[in-house]
Amino acid sequence: xxxxxxxxxxxxxxxxxxxxxxxxxxxxxxxxxxxxxxxxxxxxxxxxxxxxxxxxxxxxxxxxxxxxxxxxxxxxxxxxxxxxxxxxxxxxxxxxxxxxxxxxxxxxxxxxxxxxxxxxxxxxxxxxxxxxxxxx
Amino acid sequence: xxxxxxxxxxxxxxxxxxxxxxxxxxxxxxxxxxxxxxxxxxxxxxxxxxxxxxxxxxxxxxxxxxxxxxxxxxxxxxxxxxxxxxxxxxxxxxxxxxxxxxxxxxxxxxxxxxxxxxxxxxxxxxxxxxxxxxxxxxxxxxxxxxxxxxxxxxxxxxxxxxxxxxxxxxxxxxxxxxxxxxxxxxxxxxxxxxxxxxxxxxxxxxxxxxxxxxxxxxxxxxxxxxxxxxxxxxxxxxxxxxxxxxxxxxxxxxxxxxxxxxxxxxxxxxxxxxxxxxxxxxxxxxxxxxxxxxxxxxxxxxxxxxxxxxxxxxxxxxxxxxxxxxxxxxxxxxxxxxxxxxxxxxxxxxxxxxxxxxxxxxxxxxxxxxxxxxxxxxxxxxxxxxxxxxxxxxxxxxxxxxxxxxxxxxxxxxxxxxxxxxxxxxxxxxxxxxxxxxxxxxxxxxxxxxxxxxxxxxxxxxxxxxxxxxxxxxxxxxxxxxxxxxxxxxxxxxxxxxxxxxxxxxxxxxxxxxxx
Numbered sequence: 001x002x003x004x005x006x007x008x009x010x011x012x013x014x015x016x017x018x019x020x021x022x023x024x025x026x027x028x029x030x031x032x033x034x035x036x037x038x039x040x041x042x043x044x045x046x047x048x049x050x051x052x053x054x055x056x057x058x059x060x061x062x063x064x065x066x067x068x069x070x071x072x073x074x075x076x077x078x079x080x081x082x083x084x085x086x087x088x089x090x091x092x093x094x095x096x097x098x099x100x101x102x103x104x105x106x107x108x109x110x111x112x113x114x115x116x117x118x119x120x121x122x123x124x125x126x127x128x129x130x131x132x133x134x135x136x
Numbered sequence: 137x138x139x140x141x142x143x144x145x146x147x148x149x150x151x152x153x154x155x156x157x158x159x160x161x162x163x164x165x166x167x168x169x170x171x172x173x174x175x176x177x178x179x180x181x182x183x184x185x186x187x188x189x190x191x192x193x194x195x196x197x198x199x200x201x202x203x204x205x206x207x208x209x210x211x212x213x214x215x216x217x218x219x220x221x222x223x224x225x226x227x228x229x230x231x232x233x234x235x236x237x238x239x240x241x242x243x244x245x246x247x248x249x250x251x252x253x254x255x256x257x258x259x260x261x262x263x264x265x266x267x268x269x270x271x272x273x274x275x276x277x278x279x280x281x282x283x284x285x286x287x288x289x290x291x292x293x294x295x296x297x298x299x300x301x302x303x304x305x306x307x308x309x310x311x312x313x314x315x316x317x318x319x320x321x322x323x324x325x326x327x328x329x330x331x332x333x334x335x336x337x338x339x340x341x342x343x344x345x346x347x348x349x350x351x352x353x354x355x356x357x358x359x360x361x362x363x364x365x366x367x368x369x370x371x372x373x374x375x376x377x378x379x380x381x382x383x384x385x386x387x388x389x390x391x392x393x394x395x396x397x398x399x400x401x402x403x404x405x406x407x408x409x410x411x412x413x414x415x416x417x418x419x420x421x422x423x424x425x426x427x428x429x430x431x432x433x434x435x436x437x438x439x440x441x442x443x444x445x446x447x448x449x450x451x452x453x454x455x456x457x458x459x460x461x462x463x464x465x466x467x468x469x470x471x472x473x474x475x476x477x478x479x480x481x482x483x484x485x486x487x488x489x490x491x492x493x494x495x496x497x498x499x500x501x502x503x504x505x506x507x508x509x510x511x512x513x514x515x516x517x518x519x520x521x522x523x524x525x526x527x528x529x530x531x532x533x534x535x536x537x538x539x540x541x542x543x544x545x546x547x548x549x550x551x552x553x554x555x556x557x558x559x560x561x562x563x564x565x566x567x568x569x570x571x572x573x574x575x576x577x578x579x580x581x582x583x584x585x586x587x588x589x590x591x592x593x594x595x596x597x598x599x600x601x602x603x604x605x606x607x608x609x610x611x612x613x614x615x616x617x618x619x620x621x622x623x624x625x626x627x628x629x630x631x632x633x634x635x636x637x638x639x640x641x642x643x644x645x646x647x648x649x650x651x652x
Binding site for chain 1: 213214215219220221222228229230231232233234235237238240246247248249250251252271276280281292333334335336337340341342343344345346429431434436438439440441442456457459
């Protein structure tokens with residue numbers, strides 16, 4: 001989660017999307033609004049259950065914002081720490097698969113050879129009403 | 137999870153351009169260049185001044201629609217884009233799934249060389265600029281058929297950009313004229329496909345199959361409307377379109393819906409809609425969670441994809457590990473637009489003929505085989521192949537490969553026609569016989585049915601004479617000056633000769649007799 005938030009902040013000028021701090025508070029006091037929290041919770045399916053959690057989030061963003069102190073004008077952003085590595089190209093041969101039985105053992109519920117999932121996406125308010133679907 | 141997909145995107149930017157004006161609608165191609173240039177160009181063309189009132193009255197503003205198509209095409213390969221599982225139709229559920237495809241922790245994507253070659257080939261065929269460096273990204277969203285919670289795609293820097301495709305639109309009376317058009321290809325990107333969900337509403341569950349080889353061509357349309365000279369409108373995405381006909385219907389409906397909504401003071405939401413086939417309308421698919429935020433980030437497990445050409449190829453590189461764009465370009469077959477041009481130049485056929493020849497599987501090859509074996513003029517061959525031959529095929533819903541008439545047979549028939557051994561009407565009769573698949577050659581049919589043209593002019597003259605005597609009324613009509621009466625006489629003589637006489641010769645003899 002940390003790295004994801006850091007990344008969002010850095011990408012703000014490129015993608016045209018605002019960083020969360022600037023969206024929440026242009027003065028930069030680092031407060032995150034309830035609206036932003038709800039949005040994050042929906043996107044990432046995490047639960048910012050308490051004030052402490054939100055405070056921690058704000059501190060994390062403030063910590064990451066220190067990167068803005070670096071002057072990056074005219075510097076090409078690094079896309080990947082692997083940028084000097086060669087992307088390995090695999091030959092188009094069939095070498096794996098055919099292990100449905102093994103894979104299906106991981107599933108809580110199975111119907112014939114299908115994984116079973118709840119219908120569609122469950123909207124968050126309804127999650128309280130049902131038994132939560134075990135997800136990682 | 138890693139069934140390879142190629143996505144052609146023309147999203148949001150001007151790409152094809154449709155002008156809707158009081159119900160009439162015609163499509164114009166967008167010139168290459170930036171969006172703002174096009175809009176500036178448009179306002180100088182528009183005759184009406186733009187009003188500045190808040191609520192425009194219906195029909196007073198001209199509307200322009202902008203349509204972008206996202207086309208998902210599956211790559212033909214043995215294994216998947218990022219894993220070594222097989223790509224195959226109709227396999228038992230989850231049997232073509234590797235640990236990576238099931239998104240088990242600790243698994244990594246490994247790029248399939250063949251998929252990159254396919255993407256480069258597609259980019260070259262569509263006149264794109266191939267990016268020597270392209271990047272992979274993660275597009276995050278939650279759905280049961282996407283076990284990783286993200287899809288690996290190429291959003292920031294795809295493998296090919298800025299291409300174009302020429303195609304033909306049938307227009308004019310009888311829809312027989314072809315107008316060549318060009319459309320821009322914004323980009324081509326490699327991406328994973330998600331799994332397949334089967335919704336079981338009865339038991340309130342969804343069944344997931346992660347095989348992902350469906351072999352379909354899927355299209356989503358992005359549609360917005362605006363007034364020329366103003367910024368682009370909010371776009372909606374219409375999904376669930378699986379035929380060209382419904383694609384056209386859905387786009388037309390959505391353009392009109394948006395115009396109606398805006399003219400009535402409403403607003404367009406940036407949402408996803410699906411097309412309802414029976415009702416012929418689009419319906420909102422938006423769930424209450426609001427607009428999707430895909431949180432794009434670079435794929436940390438894949439370095440940039442670097443491609444080379446003849447000049448930049450590193451010396452001593454492992455050929456398995458490098459992709460040479462120039463080498464791939466050489467393996468491209470002759471592209472359809474080049475073939476069409478060649479056919480028009482070489483055989484003097486119309487553009488629409490070249491389109492028809494290429495649009496039917498196997499027809500071009502058939503045509504070229506006939507040309508090879510016959511002495512007849514190319515224009516005659518074109519006419520027989522596109523009218524008679526294709527007509528018979530279509531009537532019986534047959535493919536070219538199922539044709540009872542071989543190119544050699546047609547070539548022989550055209551030779552007989554060309555050498556004036558038989559008349560054109562007789563040739564049609566022979567063709568009908570050939571279609572019956574009785575194994576006879578045109579020559580055999582002609583002699584069996586005695587269809588040879590009458591060589592004996594004397595006998596023909598005598599026949600004309602007796603016809604004229606038998607039908608004095610018609611001769612009278614003719615003498616009175618009715619020009620169509622001669623056709624009746626010609627018809628009578630032809631019938632008497634069982635179509636064995638050349639109608640032109642009959643006409644000539646009759647006219648000579650009448651004038652004497």
